[in-house]
Amino acid sequence: MIAQKNVSAVFEASPIVPVMVIKDLAVAIPLAQALLDGGINVFEITLRTEAALDAIEKIAKTFPQAIVGAGTVLSTQQYDDVVARGAQFAISPGFTSNLLKHASGQAAPLIPGVSSASEMMQARELGYTHLKFFPAEASGGAKALKALTAPIQDVKICPTGGISEANMNDYLELASVVCVGGSWIMPEAAIEAKRWAEITDLTKSALEKVAS
Numbered sequence: 001m002i003a004q005k006n007v008s009a010v011f012e013a014s015p016i017v018p019v020m021v022i023k024d025l026a027v028a029i030p031l032a033q034a035l036l037d038g039g040i041n042v043f044e045i046t047l048r049t050e051a052a053l054d055a056i057e058k059i060a061k062t063f064p065q066a067i068v069g070a071g072t073v074l075s076t077q078q079y080d081d082v083v084a085r086g087a088q089f090a091i092s093p094g095f096t097s098n099l100l101k102h103a104s105g106q107a108a109p110l111i112p113g114v115s116s117a118s119e120m121m122q123a124r125e126l127g128y129t130h131l132k133f134f135p136a137e138a139s140g141g142a143k144a145l146k147a148l149t150a151p152i153q154d155v156k157i158c159p160t161g162g163i164s165e166a167n168m169n170d171y172l173e174l175a176s177v178v179c180v181g182g183s184w185i186m187p188e189a190a191i192e193a194k195r196w197a198e199i200t201d202l203t204k205s206a207l208e209k210v211a212s
């Protein structure tokens with residue numbers, strides 16, 4: 001029944017999972033270093049850019065102490081590609097039963113995206129208990145997630161989409177929520193201007209404000 005070995009280790013690595021959009025391979029290492037310096041050692045690198053696969057490989061090789069994963073995994077081919085490049089987990093904005101069956105039992109857990117009770121039930125039926133609630137804010141936010149997980153209690157959730165320091169604790173206070181994902185700790189302008197200290201500060205600030 002358990003489709004996903006190692007998935008709790010990914011969820012428990014950090015209360016904040018940084019969603020990284022890496023356009024230029026040259027920023028991969030300093031960006032990951034800035035996040036590590038701020039106290040985060042788990043990375044979700046989205047497959048939204050051409051540099052993404054190379055960035056996954058480079059970051060995984062350079063920082064063996066980090067847990068490196070891929071985001072925006074839409075197909076079985078992409079799942080296989082990111083694993084071949086060293087990703088230790090994969091996250092999808094949604095899911096297909098094909099994708100869930102493909103990743104089931106493999107060493108790199110897949111975290112499917114859900115935004116409704118039916119989707120949670122379908123993912124559960126295929127053995128997936130660790131889910132991403134996406135797009136979190138646009139789907140009704142913490143209030144909606146609280147309502148959805150009242151009847152479906154045996155799932156662990158990582159909400160992502162529209163989360164910031166201002167609303168992260170609304171989610172983290174829910175029993176089902178282990179971590180939240182987001183890009184707010186690394187603004188695009190800071191990456192482009194290579195302001196790594198700013199990203200480290202934003203990371204530290206967010207971690208300090210996580211409700212205990």
Ligand SMILES: O=C(O)C(=O)C[C@H](O)[C@H](O)COP(=O)(O)O
Pocket residue numbers: 019046047048071072073091092093134160161162163181182183184
């Ligand atoms: O690319 C993916 O795989 C996604 O599912 C989308 C990301 O999780 C969100 O875009 C992050 O949301 P923000 O923190 O609001 O930027």
